[in-house]
Amino acid sequence: MSTLLQTTALDTVVEAGDGALIAVPAGGRLRIVDTHGNQAVDTLLYDANDIDNRYSAFDTVREQGAVYLTTGSRLLSTRLDELAVITDDTCGRHDTIGGACSQESNVIRYGEHTRHQHACRQTFLVYGEPVGIGQRQLGHNINFFMNVPVDSTGNLHFEDGVSAPGKHVELTASRDILVLISNCPQLNNPCNGWNPTAVQLLGWWE
Amino acid sequence: MSGYSHEIPGGAAWSAPVRTGREITLTALGADASVSVLLFGADRLDRLNVPDTLKAQLSACVRAPMVLMSDRGLALASVVSSSLEWHDALTGFGHDVHLERFAPSSYATDRNDWRRSARTGLVSELTKHGLSEADLHGCVNFFARVGITDDDRGTLGLLTGIAREGDTVTLRTEQDVLLVLATGPHPLDTSDYAPAGVRVEVAVGSMTPADDASWGFRDESARALEQARRVLV
Numbered sequence: 001m002s003t004l005l006q007t008t009a010l011d012t013v014v015e016a017g018d019g020a021l022i023a024v025p026a027g028g029r030l031r032i033v034d035t036h037g038n039q040a041v042d043t044l045l046y047d048a049n050d051i052d053n054r055y056s057a058f059d060t061v062r063e064q065g066a067v068y069l070t071t072g073s074r075l076l077s078t079r080l081d082e083l084a085v086i087t088d089d090t091c092g093r094h095d096t097i098g099g100a101c102s103q104e105s106n107v108i109r110y111g112e113h114t115r116h117q118h119a120c121r122q123t124f125l126v127y128g129e130p131v132g133i134g135q136r137q138l139g140h141n142i143n144f145f146m147n148v149p150v151d152s153t154g155n156l157h158f159e160d161g162v163s164a165p166g167k168h169v170e171l172t173a174s175r176d177i178l179v180l181i182s183n184c185p186q187l188n189n190p191c192n193g194w195n196p197t198a199v200q201l202l203g204w205w206e
Numbered sequence: 207m208s209g210y211s212h213e214i215p216g217g218a219a220w221s222a223p224v225r226t227g228r229e230i231t232l233t234a235l236g237a238d239a240s241v242s243v244l245l246f247g248a249d250r251l252d253r254l255n256v257p258d259t260l261k262a263q264l265s266a267c268v269r270a271p272m273v274l275m276s277d278r279g280l281a282l283a284s285v286v287s288s289s290l291e292w293h294d295a296l297t298g299f300g301h302d303v304h305l306e307r308f309a310p311s312s313y314a315t316d317r318n319d320w321r322r323s324a325r326t327g328l329v330s331e332l333t334k335h336g337l338s339e340a341d342l343h344g345c346v347n348f349f350a351r352v353g354i355t356d357d358d359r360g361t362l363g364l365l366t367g368i369a370r371e372g373d374t375v376t377l378r379t380e381q382d383v384l385l386v387l388a389t390g391p392h393p394l395d396t397s398d399y400a401p402a403g404v405r406v407e408v409a410v411g412s413m414t415p416a417d418d419a420s421w422g423f424r425d426e427s428a429r430a431l432e433q434a435r436r437v438l439v
């Protein structure tokens with residue numbers, strides 16, 4: 001009885017450095033297309049009925065016993081509720097321990113001259129504010145299409161994306177959720193291939 | 207060590223404001239200890255950001271002489287020294303569901319030996335300071351070590367038999383912080399219920415010496431320390 005919903009409910013482009021807040025009903029599918037390749041899409045998920053029940057990166061990592069996200073990864077909340085599942089992934093690997101960029105973390109990583117560069121945290125706050133998502137509600141996010149390998153000796157690296165033009169990842173909502181997206185404007189490391197680009201969002205639900 | 211000393215039993219939670227320039231030493235009181243720690247900055251809104259801490263210092267775990275950094279890019283504390291080379295920061299704290307493999311437990315049946323999860327304890331402590339569930343964030347599980355496999359998924363699991371009674375880690379506060387902690391068991395621990403306790407000692411530290419290992423660790427570590435000093439001193 002599980003026919004995939006075919007009604008296209010969403011087809012939009014998120015420009016480089018812009019964001020979006022998308023309400024996806026239970027059972028709805030949201031696809032993020034890395035149109036130009038190597039573009040980090042910083043993403044947070046919230047229970048649409050209670051924003052304190054929000055995506056938890058480290059609960060998700062622990063419960064799946066693996067650091068990277070891909071098809072089959074259950075995206076869990078701070079109360080261990082399943083918010084969504086990754087049901088399709090042509091990229092193969094996504095990060096959830098590298099966090100989002102902010103003005104302040106840019107200063108730490110790249111120096112004072114980057115303080116007023118645009119960063120994901122501002123985008124999250126701008127698009128989250130209308131539904132009450134503020135500083136306290138910003139947990140640790142997913143970076144779709146981003147490659148942050150860790151190794152058995154405890155090192156962590158930032159590397160070129162494993163993504164390529166046209167790769168996509170698809171979530172199926174396990175309950176009514178809000179998806180808060182920042183299409184990362186970072187210019188100081190290879191996570192966006194040194195050139196942030198637009199991504200496409202496609203949604204199917206009734 | 208002069209100053210404050212307190213022993214927290216296993217399966218308990220605790221919190222305290224700690225002023226800047228103090229040295230906090232945690233000592234494991236048993237094998238396989240796991241102490242889940244949350245940290246808040248001077249304004250109680252800014253808080254530990256584990257991803258920023260790890261990526262700025264290119265580490266998948268917390269170890270000396272790393273600097274623990276906040277959402278707002280400030281140093282909260284520096285790891286001055288540790289007898290262990292790996293403190294887990296990837297697997298979060300335990301929830302009630304992780305206690306379900308044990309018999310049901312309550313105050314009515316077990317009195318003060320009743321089993322409560324780290325999450326329950328942490329939220330209880332947060333509430334005492336006017337905070338709430340919304341203020342939970344990625345924690346450091348001091349003394350716990352995970353093993354990461356170099357495979358496609360980055361498979362990880364808890365390694366046991368590493369932390370022993372007497373292992374220590376010392377943090378130096380870089381601003382006034384709120385320290386909130388819970389003493390296990392680690393959510394991936396499959397052994398019998400016997401979470402180790404921890405001794406917390408707080409002493410007045412020396413002002414950061416010129417040859418300090420955290421200042422000299424990485425440019426990123428030094429910038430976080432410098433930003434904290436600039437804003438808060």
Ligand SMILES: [Zn+2]
Pocket residue numbers: 042100101102119120184185186
């Ligand atoms: Zn970003």
